[in-house]
Amino acid sequence: MNWLDVIAEVDLADGAAELFRTKFGGEPDGVWIAPGRVNLIGEHIDYAGGLVLPFALPYATAVAVRRREDSTMRAVSTHTDESWTGELGEIGPGTPSGWAAYVAGVSWALREHGVGGVDVAVHSSVPVGSGLSSSAALECSFALALSELFDLQVDRKVLIQASIRAENEIAGASTGGMDQNIAMSAQAGHALLLDCLDGSTRQIPLDLEASGTELLVIDTNAPHRLVDGQYGARRQALDTAYAELGVTTLRGLDVEQAVSGLVDDTLVRRVRHVVSEIGRVEQAAALLDRGAAGTELGELMTASHRSLRDDYEVSSPELDSAVDAALRAGAHGARMTGGGFGGSAIALVPSDLVQAVASEIGSSATRYDLPVPTFLTAEPSGSAHRFF
Ligand code: ADP
Ligand code: MG
Secondary structure (H helix, E strand, O other): OEEOOOOOHHHHHHHHHHHHHHHHOOOOOEEEEEEEEEEOOOOOOHHHOOEEOEEEEEEEEEEEEEEOOOOEEEEEEOOEEEEEEEEHHHOEOOEOOOOOHHHHHHHHHOHHHOOOOEEEEEEEOOOOOOOOOHHHHHHHHHHHHHHHHOOOOOOHHHHHHHHHHHHHHHOOOOOOOHHHHHHHHOOOOEEEEEEOOOOOEEEEEOOOHHHOEEEEEEEOOOOOOOOOOHHHHHHHHHHHHHHHHOOOOOOOOOHHHHHHOOOOHHHHHHHHHHHHHHHHHHHHHHHHHOOOOOHHHHHHHHHHHHHHHHHOOOOOHHHHHHHHHHHHOOOOEEEEEOOOOOOEEEEEEEHHHHHHHHHHHHHHHHHOOOOOOEEEOOOOEOOOEEOO
């Protein structure tokens, strides 16, 4: 069984600072850290004005950053040999391409607030491209660095928006705002109920141990594949549904109401997922308010997975294998988390069954000739902060 170690913040920060010294010489002005996340429930509805319920993971991204006196930007990462050097003025949609878009895009989105050139070195313990939000961890750690180094005098809401714009407009990934919100607003020991319609948030205590459960995170090691336009296609389907129904949001509708005005079967299923998923998040939040993170929460998670698999069609054989195996081995519930098409799943498991569930998930992957999964620890963790 492969378990992914949590890297202590001091070692994460050291990794970034060490790369900084090697590539740029001298010391960084500081190191900033932001977490990856899992979403307990509420999938593919952040961009539909829904409710989501993520929490931050103890896996995070550290950026070591130093201010420059010119408008040049240099970016390196321990994750890749590909480095980027460019001018702030040349950043725009598609430029730079590749991973540097996620940092350059943040500088671009904050340009009017007075951001100058920087050198940045990145080191992360968040699996990259596994649906655990390495992209927002990168954007948000860097956004916080810029805001402090250039004394931008903006609050975190502005940094969240800048990070979303970097991802949508410069990196060209058509994702919603859940990941940036949780990276910037997470509280240790809590999940965040985020209302994507009005941006309001509520911290909900999440004490899994008190419920005798653990949340097992399963990275299927099948990289999620959002780039092929599936994400955009789902968003487009919802736009079509809004137009046909004459509404601007599906919030407040029940499933019957929402689908009765639609003809196309695919559209019916897409809308049914969104509306039913919003309902499940409301129920899950009510359960957590009562401190009940057991069987009922598990059932909601499994229902969420089936809806994502059958109605929204964003699951994959790797995710289905992990979810089915977890349920077979006694998990209260399981579902894909993140964008889907590969990436990660989560399972709510009675504490004494964690090893058995992990083992069954591993055997199932072997049986179906799928990549060997990696397991992660999920302690609800804190938000982006300066390390030194
Ligand atoms: P996820 O956010 O689920 O990990 P995304 O596809 O949204 O997946 O983002 C992954 C992309 O973010 C990577 O392909 C890379 O471009 C960029 N990225 C994230 N973390 C790092 C890192 N530590 N170093 C370099 N690039 C990174
Ligand atoms: Mg991402």
